[in-house]
Amino acid sequence: xxxxxxxxxxxxxxxxxxxxxxxxxxxxxxxxxxxxxxxxxxxxxxxxxxxxxxxxxxxxxxxxxxxxxxxxxxxxxxxxxxxxxxxxxxxxxxxxxxxxxxxxxxxxxxxxxxxxxxxxxxxxxxxxxxxxxxxxxxxxxxxxxxxxxxxxxxxxxxxxxxxxxxxxxxxxxxxxxxxxxxxxxxxxxxxxxxxxxxxxxxxxxxxxxxxxxxxxxxxxxxxxxxxxxxxxxxxxxxxxxxxxxxxxxxxxxxxxxxxxxxxxxxxxxxxxxxxxxxxxxxxxxxxxxxxxxxxxxxxxxxxxxxxxxxxxxxxxxxxxxxxxxxxxxxxxxxxxxxxxxxxxxxxxxxxxxxxxxxxxx
Amino acid sequence: xxxxxxxxxxxxxxxxxxxxxxxxxxxxxxxxxxxxxxxxxxxxxxxxxxxxxxxxxxxxxxxxxxxxxxxxxxxxxxxxxxxxxxxxxxxxxxxxxxxxxxxxxxxxxxxxxxxxxxxxxxxxxxxx
Numbered sequence: 001x002x003x004x005x006x007x008x009x010x011x012x013x014x015x016x017x018x019x020x021x022x023x024x025x026x027x028x029x030x031x032x033x034x035x036x037x038x039x040x041x042x043x044x045x046x047x048x049x050x051x052x053x054x055x056x057x058x059x060x061x062x063x064x065x066x067x068x069x070x071x072x073x074x075x076x077x078x079x080x081x082x083x084x085x086x087x088x089x090x091x092x093x094x095x096x097x098x099x100x101x102x103x104x105x106x107x108x109x110x111x112x113x114x115x116x117x118x119x120x121x122x123x124x125x126x127x128x129x130x131x132x133x134x135x136x137x138x139x140x141x142x143x144x145x146x147x148x149x150x151x152x153x154x155x156x157x158x159x160x161x162x163x164x165x166x167x168x169x170x171x172x173x174x175x176x177x178x179x180x181x182x183x184x185x186x187x188x189x190x191x192x193x194x195x196x197x198x199x200x201x202x203x204x205x206x207x208x209x210x211x212x213x214x215x216x217x218x219x220x221x222x223x224x225x226x227x228x229x230x231x232x233x234x235x236x237x238x239x240x241x242x243x244x245x246x247x248x249x250x251x252x253x254x255x256x257x258x259x260x261x262x263x264x265x266x267x268x269x270x271x272x273x274x275x276x277x278x279x280x281x282x283x284x285x286x287x288x289x290x291x292x293x294x295x296x297x298x299x300x301x302x303x304x305x306x307x308x309x310x311x312x313x314x315x316x317x318x319x320x321x322x323x324x325x326x327x328x329x330x331x332x333x334x335x336x337x338x339x340x341x342x343x344x345x346x347x348x349x350x351x352x353x354x355x356x357x358x359x360x361x
Numbered sequence: 362x363x364x365x366x367x368x369x370x371x372x373x374x375x376x377x378x379x380x381x382x383x384x385x386x387x388x389x390x391x392x393x394x395x396x397x398x399x400x401x402x403x404x405x406x407x408x409x410x411x412x413x414x415x416x417x418x419x420x421x422x423x424x425x426x427x428x429x430x431x432x433x434x435x436x437x438x439x440x441x442x443x444x445x446x447x448x449x450x451x452x453x454x455x456x457x458x459x460x461x462x463x464x465x466x467x468x469x470x471x472x473x474x475x476x477x478x479x480x481x482x483x484x485x486x487x488x489x
Contacts, residue, residue, distance in 0.1 A: 016400075027400075027427075028400060032400060032401050032455070033400060033401050033426045033427075034401045034403075034426065034452075225400065225426055225427065229426065291404065291448075292404070293403060293404045293424045293429065295429075314403075314426060315403040315404070315426060322403075322404070343422065343429065
């Protein structure tokens with residue numbers, strides 16, 4: 001089992017550790033998932049996301065290489081840009097979703113922990129014969145997420161930068177204790193926030209400084225459970241649930257992350273063909289009308305007809321309702337309601353627009 | 362893990378229900394250890410008053426942010442009362458597990474389940 005650089009700190013903070021994609025990770029701290037979730041919505045929460053896969057790409061062929069492996073175009077991107085993108089197979093199904101961060105000396109790809117080996121293998125295979133050097137830096141770095149309406153204030157004060165001037169999906173290198181901290185204005189919670197990549201050995205110390213500075217205002221350390229319920233309210237996809245090797249990005253409403261103007265990416269032909277045909281499946285958001293907890297894998301019905309499967313579901317702490325997403329026949333998007341089979345009973349759910357939660361402007 | 366409350370006047374099932382038997386009425390809930398393992402409770406499903414259960418049958422369901430868990434009948438009996446406040450305030454199970462009874466069962470007078478543990482036995486089970 002892999003441990004992040006913050007393992008000892010998690011234990012000291014009374015985290016409950018669980019196995020996640022080969023890592024021992026905090027699923028929750030003493031406050032509990034719902035309190036942690038609400039702290040992020042109201043003030044802020046700190047997450048250790050060091051389990052995320054991080055690959056450094058360097059070499060004269062990198063820009064060209066990224067045009068082939070990413071669905072978004074990075075052709076006009078510069079250092080300081082962060083781009084959410086997908087990697088797809090030639091049949092258009094999703095290998096992974098990731099954020100590519102432009103640096104002065106190359107690119108950093110931040111991808112899902114569960115896909116680390118698969119991604120690395122795919123990238124290396126595609127890079128064969130080109131001047132592209134791929135280094136897996138996951139275990140040499142720490143990654144923290146600082147999320148919540150108070151994030152600008154906390155990051156500015158602790159890192160000594162004007163964090164508010166960094167725009168969404170932009171990156172900048174700050175210096176902390178004379179070490180570089182790659183700071184991007186990104187996150188996975190639906191709130192304002194930042195993600196920081198720094199040398200592994202400094203992660204725990206920075207986390208502790210952020211927590212000490214934020215605690216008096218209500219900041220909490222947050223685990224994977226809160227991270228999951230936050231991203232569900234924001235309708236952000238989770239690999240293996242809303243996107244996978246069996247779901248194409250158009251079905252998952254991720255057409256915005258596919259740039260057909262990029263003529264060269266792997267999967268383009270298949271996705272263009274799918275784009276020109278009426279969709280057969282779509283990702284729907286729903287909230288339970290009858291009381292019950294929808295969970296991934298539960299069947300969705302229209303009358304007696306099976307029309308889909310829940311991809312994610314749980315209680316929404318912000319809305320105080322049971323919510324979920326489901327991959328359904330495309331017709332479901334026009335329905336007012338369908339039923340979800342929960343522990344042997346078909347319970348009514350209302351089809352609702354995505355997302356469940358967006359932060360106040 | 363240590364430090365979970367285990368009241369000495371109750372009996373416990375190895376499936377983490379607590380039982381408070383007063384003559385032929387048994388009050389049932391889940392233990393402090395169980396609520397901690399479940400994490401934040403978000404939903405409870407209770408049986409109807411008048412339903413009969415055999416020992417070990419599923420009587421109720423409790424769901425947390427993490428998972429669903431069944432509540433088993435610690436003894437055979439008929440449901441005489443359910444705690445409806447839990448339906449709207451399931452989080453009370455986390456804050457007050459021994460005050461948050463799920464239901465009351467009427468059992469045949471003189472019934473006992475020899476498999477139920479006393480406080481020392483239950484503490485052994487959860488700390489062992």
